Amino acid sequence: MTDNQIITPVIVHLFTAILQLVFWRKTxxxxxxxxxxCLIGFALSLNLFTKVLQGGILTMNAANWQPPFGIVFVxxxxxxxxxxxxxxxxxxxxxxxxxxxxxxxMLYGYFPIFHFLVMGLNGAFLTGDxxxxxxxxxxxxxASFVLLTLGGRKAQLEGAVKYMALxxxxxxFFLTGIALLYGxxxxxxxxxxxxxxxxxxxxxxxxxxxxxxxxxxxxxxAVFPLYFWxxxxxxxxxxxxxxxxxxxxTKVGLYALFRFFTLVIVPDNTIxxxxxxxxxxxxxTGAFGAIIKNNIRRLFSYLIVCHIGFIIGGLGTYSKVAxxxxxxxxxHDIMVKTNMFLIAGLIRQLRGTMDMDRxxxxxxxxxxxxxxxxxxLFSLTGVPPLSGFWPKILLFSAAFDTSNYAFIGSLVLGSFxxxxxxxxxxxxxxxxxxxxxxxxxxNFDLLSPLKKTSLVLPVCILASxxxxxxxxxxxxxxxxxxxxxxxxxxxxxxxxxxxx
Amino acid sequence: xxSTILQAASRYLLPIxxxxxxxxxxxxxxxxxxxFVGGLVASIAFVLHSFAHGTDNTMKxxxxxxxxxxxxxxxxxxxxxxxPVLFGQPVMTGLWINQPLPVIGMVGTALFFDLxxxxxxxxxxxTILFTISLNTx
Numbered sequence: 241m242t243d244n245q246i247i248t249p250v251i252v253h254l255f256t257a258i259l260q261l262v263f264w265r266k267t268x269x270x271x272x273x274x275x276x277x278c279l280i281g282f283a284l285s286l287n288l289f290t291k292v293l294q295g296g297i298l299t300m301n302a303a304n305w306q307p308p309f310g311i312v313f314v315x316x317x318x319x320x321x322x323x324x325x326x327x328x329x330x331x332x333x334x335x336x337x338x339x340x341x342x343x344x345x346m347l348y349g350y351f352p353i354f355h356f357l358v359m360g361l362n363g364a365f366l367t368g369d370x371x372x373x374x375x376x377x378x379x380x381x382x383a384s385f386v387l388l389t390l391g392g393r394k395a396q397l398e399g400a401v402k403y404m405a406l407x408x409x410x411x412x413f414f415l416t417g418i419a420l421l422y423g424x425x426x427x428x429x430x431x432x433x434x435x436x437x438x439x440x441x442x443x444x445x446x447x448x449x450x451x452x453x454x455x456x457x458x459x460x461x462a463v464f465p466l467y468f469w470x471x472x473x474x475x476x477x478x479x480x481x482x483x484x485x486x487x488x489x490t491k492v493g494l495y496a497l498f499r500f501f502t503l504v505i506v507p508d509n510t511i512x513x514x515x516x517x518x519x520x521x522x523x524x525t526g527a528f529g530a531i532i533k534n535n536i537r538r539l540f541s542y543l544i545v546c547h548i549g550f551i552i553g554g555l556g557t558y559s560k561v562a563x564x565x566x567x568x569x570x571x572h573d574i575m576v577k578t579n580m581f582l583i584a585g586l587i588r589q590l591r592g593t594m595d596m597d598r599x600x601x602x603x604x605x606x607x608x609x610x611x612x613x614x615x616x617l618f619s620l621t622g623v624p625p626l627s628g629f630w631p632k633i634l635l636f637s638a639a640f641d642t643s644n645y646a647f648i649g650s651l652v653l654g655s656f657x658x659x660x661x662x663x664x665x666x667x668x669x670x671x672x673x674x675x676x677x678x679x680x681x682x683n684f685d686l687l688s689p690l691k692k693t694s695l696v697l698p699v700c701i702l703a704s705x706x707x708x709x710x711x712x713x714x715x716x717x718x719x720x721x722x723x724x725x726x727x728x729x730x731x732x733x734x735x736x737x738x739x740x
Numbered sequence: 741x742x743s744t745i746l747q748a749a750s751r752y753l754l755p756i757x758x759x760x761x762x763x764x765x766x767x768x769x770x771x772x773x774x775x776f777v778g779g780l781v782a783s784i785a786f787v788l789h790s791f792a793h794g795t796d797n798t799m800k801x802x803x804x805x806x807x808x809x810x811x812x813x814x815x816x817x818x819x820x821x822x823x824p825v826l827f828g829q830p831v832m833t834g835l836w837i838n839q840p841l842p843v844i845g846m847v848g849t850a851l852f853f854d855l856x857x858x859x860x861x862x863x864x865x866x867t868i869l870f871t872i873s874l875n876t877x
Contacts, residue, residue, distance in 0.1 A: 244825050244830060244831060247831050251818075251822060251831070254818055255818060258811050258814045258815050258818055259811075261811035261814065262811045262815075264807065264811075300830050300831070301830055302830060302831060302832050303830065303831075303832040303833050303834065304829060304830050304833040
């Protein structure tokens with residue numbers, strides 16, 4: 241059934257961005273509009289999520305063209321969950337940006353571009369057409385180029401060049417894959433592709449296409465050996481931008497991998513082994529990279545890479561339990577990773593640096609903020625009963641079911657190294673006494689109470705989402721279980737889209 | 741570049757090119773043309789004028805900053821996209837009036853979408869070119 245509600249999380253950010261263009265250079269109005277838009281977006285996506293949770297898959301045929309000919313938007317539980325998480329992160333980041341982004345960046349359109357980016361993310365999650373998904377990816381990339389380079393410092397441009405080169409390469413692979421897929425099946429609708437791909441006589445062509453999509457999405461998701469653009473670009477932009485990038489941009493690549501390799505093409509053993517190998521190496525390289533980093537944001541960038549490996553491993557294991565674990569981890573990861581970069585921004589406001597050797601004594605100076613940050617770090621490392629703990633159990637049990645000891649080993653190692661680097665960061669940044677020379681630059685205490693709130697409130701929002709995920713693990717596990725059912729048995733999706 | 745011939749010609753060419761761009765815009769839905777091409781032709785008209793008379797004079801006849809055309813165009817396009825929702829149709833469904841209007845022809849949401857594209861293209865092209873030419877002088 242056609243239901244316009246699906247598209248509302250996309251539309252609301254479009255209209256917010258346009259309204260902000262009208263108020264170009266009026267930064268106060270833009271801030272108010274941005275927070276209002278994100279609040280409305282959050283309400284709409286929460287509404288969509290509950291509707292899908294209770295009533296099942298919703299679809300909308302754009303321009304009233306019947307699938308498989310027109311573009312169809314589909315909200316199944318995976319899409320609507322991710323849209324909901326996106327809007328929570330977007331809300332937190334836009335509140336943080338109100339103080340955390342310099343006025344000079346706002347004058348050059350930070351907020352409109354931010355909303356175009358969120359619009360692109362929501363669109364990419366909701367579309368049911370593979371070419372349309374490419375278009376949404378382009379929207380995301382263009383918006384992220386602007387956000388990455390806004391400000392024009394030398395380090396930013398250097399990071400942006402790497403980011404842009406790799407992402408354009410990824411898009412080319414993605415587009416070539418689409419062209420080949422269209423060539424052999426004659427359709428672009430994902431549900432229709434799901435039915436037509438198994439009928440293709442030349443299955444070696446299908447494998448070739450899988451590799452194209454694996455490379456394209458793999459670069460975007462930052463998996464081994466294609467991840468190096470991420471640590472070299474994520475530490476350059478302002479923290480609010482890094483937060484939305486770290487929390488969501490790589491996750492779109494993951495979402496696309498999951499959608500493609502469960503719905504469109506069911507991977508054969510070779511692809512599964514490749515996925516598994518990539519996962520193990522991603523975990524190891526990410527974890528070892530994180531050990532040697534002394535800058536908080538560089539450390540977090542490597543942790544992103546490490547934990548993407550956990551999720552890819554869930555896809556590579558290709559069982560119901562593994563999917564549930566990977567999706568649970570994805571839900572947890574979006575909240576925590578967005579929050580970690582916001583925390584890095586907060587620490588920078590408190591001390592004027594992100595270098596661990598020059599930091600220290602935060603616990604003595606700000607005990608309440610430190611305890612808040614501690615909750616997030618505990619969730620990240622997976623201390624029970626917080627959010628990182630539950631998905632790991634599912635992933636472990638899936639790996640034991642398939643006797644995949646390489647994955648188990650790397651999961652254990654990845655978790656321990658995460659624990660180690662986070663503990664090291666905690667002792668260096670919070671417990672160790674601050675170095676005397678040079679004296680810490682403190683911007684935070686000079687800010688007005690409203691501005692202080694706008695820096696701390698987003699961390700609170702995301703930390704309480706993490707707590708909610710951890711303490712309501714039963715509910716989240718049920719959602720993840722339903723999603724993994726949808727991935728294993730795609731007939732309800734196909735029936736909802738094509739009506740047969 | 742000061743050239744009397746170009747200045748005289750551009751004075752006549754500006755309205756003609758603008759009319760032609762509107763013709764392309766209106767023709768767009770079923771025939772070659774449309775908002776994008778129309779917008780490019782319209783911006784060429786202003787660029788030609790700025791070559792002959794200088795960017796400052798062209799800014800004067802435009803009255804509004806080209807930048808302000810971008811939100812206006814985007815707004816018109818987004819509204820025309822969203823309008824069908826009020827009639828209970830899916831987003832972007834084409835709504836048409838029953839009788840063709842004289843000269844303009846069939847009017848529907850697609851025309852307003854094209855109009856939005858037209859304004860965005862003019863806004864973007866002129867903003868980019870004027871920014872470059874004002875900075876190089």
